[in-house]
Each structure stands twice: as structure tokens, then as C-alpha cells.
Amino acid sequence: MEEYVGELWDRLITGAAEKRHAAVTVKLDDVAKSAAIFFRALGGDPGLGISAAPAVRHGARRRLLQRVAGSGEKVELSWRDGEVLRLPSQIDLFAEQALNRDLYFWLVALAAAASDNSQPWIIRNQLATQVTLARFPGLQSRYDRLVQAVIALRIPPEKLPADEAVQENTIRQALQYPGTVDAITLAAQPFQPVPLWPHPHPPLSAAASGAAGTGSPEQSGKAATKKSRRKHLAQRSDVKEDKNGFLMMFRAESLFSWSEFVKVNRPQDEEDDAETAQLAAEDMDNLTIASDGKTSAANVRFDLDLPSGAADDTPLGEGVLLPEWNWKKQVLQPDYCSLQQLIAADAKPCELPHALKNTANQLRRQFQALTPTRHWLKGQQDGDELDMDAWVQLVSERNSTMPTSEHGLYRAQVNQERDLACLLLADLSLSTDAYVSNHTRVIDVIRDSLLLFSEALTATGDSFALYGFSSLKRGNVRFHYIKGFEEKYGGQVRGRITAIKPGYYTRMGAAIRQASSLLVQQKKRQRLLLILTDGKPNDLDQYEGRYGIEDTRVALLEAKKLGLRPFCVTIDTEASDYLPHLFGAGGYVVIRNPEDLPKELPLLYAQMTR
């Protein structure tokens, strides 16, 4: 009973305290793709992704009801750093849906305007606003409407203590007449968040600027309900080179709470209790991650051991040294990765699995239509022989005094050549071990796809090769040989396809470079580099996030320069965040239902090469 009443009270008071408009909420998920394109169109960095912003405590004065309800403490703020543009996960500030939506696009436009970070926050925002409005005068009316709506939501200066009233008035003036405020006098209490402006001191610069603990600007909905979209405010700090990770850096008598920054380097995290850690993380305001180029911030907390030589696949030839692009330094680091070609040791020749036979037959029939044949074209203007049908028609038309049209009177023989080579590069990283349905893993889908793809291409007679790749840091890029261009497709190849297994990580750049160098040796007019993957490039070292993406992008640009045509087929539903940057529009396709991949892949190929 107590619990029931408590719940009712909570709902009542929270509902009363929160002036939100659930019915007209605009969610980031709904506008993310358009917002990203808008951002790039306005001159934003094309490599940036869009992500939900974490909720942070703003510490500003709240309305009485909010205080009673204990809500409105945290807000989501927008900011950009080197990797992502963060936007609120949803906006339900205003009663009009159009305004909520406009706020998203306004934040994006503001983020796209280059801002001078050396300027104080209040000046910076006014400058960015002025620049944006000057470049896109059409935004003026929208901005005015947003300012009006935002001001209506703020606690009026008359109801605030004197110093806060001055602070509030300054902000109002800066919003209404951007460019007229030179400085702000901060009150003891942080100011109320300003939804139209980005975070005053986003976590990236927080360590450097160390600005006074002023309020945070972004008030939008409460922290997102969906866990996946809930992001934590992360703080980046440098790892001191000379400090030993296992040396205590604090005096033992001072007690630390969870939310304080404990300067302990953790090259390895050996805590097993992930659940407790997860709960603690949820309660923390800040998660501090230091980037030292060694650890991975991914969920995977273990290093995978390479199998012993005896149990591993057989190496083929010498390892290859390949360069890698470091986007932070903007240099191509020569001989940075070591790639080893491997061939499955235990692959036994086998037949096509029974379950695929029907589909394979069907595909083979469809693909035989693509096989080049010599055939005669009728009614041509030029040709080797007379087209008797056309001639008879012409003569009879003329005799019947009908007006005659111009006819082609020849038959010509044409050779439809398919002069192309295709290299299929399959991602065999450990993530392919995940299940896509009750029975199938990603790797099973990839295996079936490779089999059907081979069946189909054998029917066309196109030259093709199959390779797989995975990696474990830069020293071990594993490039699995499945079928070479010269090898005939048969039981042995089927055996190798059946033997593929998931392992390790996805160092895509190195694999693409190796595949390009193989494909470019094929003296064909059209050379297609088909990449089959289930996620972003990543590896255990710094090869993740933007680093991996930019390296892959450079590898793809190199491939294009060589005259190859890269195309990506992915089952990663979040792929539209980064694939346009890598492959360009029309350079990739996302298969929504992974189980369709085996059937879709050959058809895609047919479409592309018709």
C-alpha cells in the first residue's frame, strides 16, 4: 500500500513539476540522419557522428515544485568534440512540435559554425549565432521564435535574488540581441541552462579551462528512458607518463567517494563483477577515461590470446607490412601493420549444404542469363548482314504507299563482354559470433552468403576471389585465404568456406589495403571490391572510433585511386552513421534483416554488374 501511494505521489508531483510536452516530443532517433546531413551541408566536419548527450547536473535554481519532486536536476546538453556532435536524446521543451524540432536544427547549425574556443562562452555563443544568422538569413525568424519560447520558460529576473537577476538579464540580452554583451557577471548560484546554446564547458575542455562551476545550458527532456541511448558524461584526462599505475597517489586518510576522480591508472581491469560496476557507473556523474593509446574503452575487457602455432591455421608465405593512417597526426605511418595470410588447416572438401541447394539452383539459373554470349541484333543501322525482315517490311510499306519511316536494315553480331573481377572481403571478427536469430549466428549468415555468392558467380564465369579478415592489434592482421582468382570453385573452396570461424577484431584498413593490392593485379576493366561486414572498424589498441574510421576511409580512397570500385554490404543497422563518410552515397547497402543476406548478396552483385 505504502509503495502504491508513494508511486502515485511520485507520478503526480513529477507530472506537476515538469513542464514537458510528451505528446510533441521530438526524438533524436527520428531526426538524427537528417540532422547529420544538415550538419555536413552547413560545413560541419563530415567525420563527426551524432550521438545523444549525457544528462548532467546543472546546479541552477529550480522551481519549487521541481525541488519537491526532486526532478529537473539534470539536463542533457549539446556539444561537439573531435569525434561526435552530441545532441539531447529528445526535446520536449515547447508545446509546439515544430519548435522542438527547430531547436534540434538550430543546435546543429550553431555547432556547424566554426567557433573560437579561446573566447569566453557568452561571447562565443553570440558570435556563432551572428555568423549562423548572417550565412543563413532564413534562420532569423526561427531563431526569434525560439528565443521567445525559451525566455517564456525561464524564471523571470524579478523572482530572483539581485545578483542572479543581473546574470539572468545579461543572458536574456545576449539571446535577444546577439553581439551586444561583452561579459557576464556570474552569481553565486549557477544560471539556468540555456537550451539554445551549447554546453559552456564541454568535458573535453573542462580539464584545460577549469572554468568556474557555472550552470549548464541544455534543458531538454529528462535522461533518456532507453538505456542504449543514455550516455555518460565522460572526462578525458591525460595519463602521466612517469606515474606508475600501481603507486598510490593520495593520502590514505582522505576518503574518496565514487564520483571523485581517482587518479589510478588501470592498464588492465581485472574486476569480474561487471554488474556492480555497471550500477556504480549509472550513479556516477562522470566517468573518467584516459586515453593512453593502449587500452580499449570497449566493453570487451579481455585480451584474446592467439592460438598456438600447431592449432592455428597454416600461414601462407611471408607476412606483409602495411601502412596505416593516423588521423590525429594526419600522417600515413609506413609499415605499421603486419599482415599474415592464412589458409585453413583443417578444411576438408565438401558438398554444398543441403539447405542451400534449392536457392543455389535458382541463383545459378538467374545468373546464367548474365553469361556473355554472342548474339544477333536486328534492325541495326550498320551490320554484317542484311536484315531480311526489315527489308521486306520496308518494301511492302513503300508499295502500300504508307509513309515510310527510317529503318535499320542490317543485322549485327555483338559480343557482350563481362570483363570484370570481384574480390569479396568478409569480416570474420569475433562480433560475428553474435546470434541474429534463435538458430543462426552472423558467421553462419556470412558462410551461407559466401557459398551462394560463389555458386552464382561460377554460373556467370566472372573472375572472383574470396578472403576473410580479422586482427589482433597491429602486429597480427589475419588475412584468410578462401579462394584466389586463379583457383577453380569446388569442394576444396567449399571446405574452406565451411571452416571459417569468428575471431578477434576488425582492423579494416589493413585488410582493405591488402585486398586492393591483390585485386589491382587483375587485368580487368571493372574491378569490384566487395566488403561484407557487421560493424565498425575496431581493434584492441587505438584503432577504434574515429581513428579506425579515418584509416579505413584513407584505405578506400587509395583503392579508388587504383581504379577499384569498393562497395560495402553491412548488417549493422547503425551503419548509416559512418558509412556515408566511408563509402559515399550509393557506395554501400544496409541489409536490415541479416538472415536475408545470403540471398540478397548475389542479387546485389547482379544489379551492380548488369
Place this chain on the structure above:
Amino acid sequence: MDTKTSNTPFYEPSGDECELFERAWKNRLPLLIKGPTGCGKTRFVSHMAARLNLPLHTVACHDDLTAADLVGRHLIGDGETIWNDGPLTRAVREGGICYLDEVVEARKDTTVVLHPLADDRRMLPIDRTGELLQAPPSFMLVVSYNPGYQNFLKGMKPSTRQRFVSLTFDFPTAAQEEAVLIGETGIDTMTAKRLVSIAGAFRALRDHDLEEVASTRLLVYAATLIKDGYDPVRACRAALVETLTDDAETAVALNEVVSATFGR
């Protein structure tokens, strides 16, 4: 196919391309023009033809264009066959400019007739009639192609390429593009500026979200609609956004750029 113009078509030069064209023509060198679609390649050629007072024969190449389409063919008349010159042969006979637009689209056998014309022999052999035409000094061969959406099956052969003097076109600078819009349609400077700013934003999306970006030609279309009194936002939507993308979300973003520029 023939465009003989009495008055010079409007063209806003972006560099020294007019001078290069004249020099190439004077020295009997063939010219290859590269550039994205709608950036003014065709307009440039017709402008130069009018300036040099030469007849211009333009052929838009397509994948069924054969050598006979260029050179000419026998037509079957009443009890006889009549030889009919193709545009290339006509240009050679008249000593004019033959302009092959999107030349890589043409069938491969067409390059065979171009080769002897494009080097110092400047000859056009006509197999069917046994004629061997020597091009007069005023004849000039100009070809163009768009490296952007070049079909991988149809690259330009190096042996063909290396017979031409090449000129790369790109979209003009903002100021030049404004001048083009004003000169072409007569809209006011403010609208021209805004249209060019939209185009700049769309062009930033090349290689990421759009396969083809807004060409000057599309801007001229939009400007024409606006000049005619149509609402600018809707004109841009029709002439630019919907033309450039089929993807709904991309269209939303592009429309946002348009309304951010023209307001609603």
C-alpha cells in the same frame, strides 16, 4: 544537332579557358574538357564557336552511338542508295567545330574514327565511300566527359586521351556563379547570393550524402522559377532538392538548408 548562333551566348569565364581554346584552335590541337555535369562545358563551347565565328556541330554521345552515326551512312532511297554525311564529316567539310559531349558514353568503335582526326594527320577516312577527307585548318575537335559518374566499364582509353589538350572545369567561385545567375536570368543580387550559398552547402555533401551535387545549371533553373515569381523555397525544393535526392531523410536535411537560407 546543329546549333548555329548569330549572337554570342552568355558565358562567364572562370580563368583563361577562352585564351586556351583560341590558342588550341589556332594551332589545330584537339581539346578535351573534363568537369562535373552542368558546370558550363557545353555553354563554353557554343560561346567559343560564336566568338570564333565557326559552325558548331554538337553530338550528345550515348551508348548506342556508333562510328556510322558520326561519319555518315548510306540511306536507301527510291531504287538507289544515298550517302548522308554524319555530323563529324559535316564539321570536317565545313571546317567547323565538332563537339562530342560525354564522349566516354559512345561505343568503342567511335574512337577509331577519332584517332586519325585527333593527331597531326587530321584526316577522316570514310570507309564506305572510300573518301579520305583532309580537315581544313579551321576544323577543331572538342570532346568532353564527366569524370564523376564515369562508368567503370567505359573509361577513356589512355591512347585516346593522349591526343588531346585537356582543360578541367569545376563549379565557378561564388562571385562568378552569382554573376552567371544574374547574367543568365536577371534575378537580383540578394537572391543570387542566397542560391549560391545553398549550392555551396549542397556541394559540401559530395562523396558523403549526395552522388551528384547541385550544378550551376540547376541553380539557373531555380533562379528562373524565382524570377518568374515562384516562391523561392518551393522553387529550390523543385529545382534542387528533389532533383538531387530520392532519399526522404536527405531531402528533409536539404529542405532545412533551403529554408535556413530563404526563411519561411
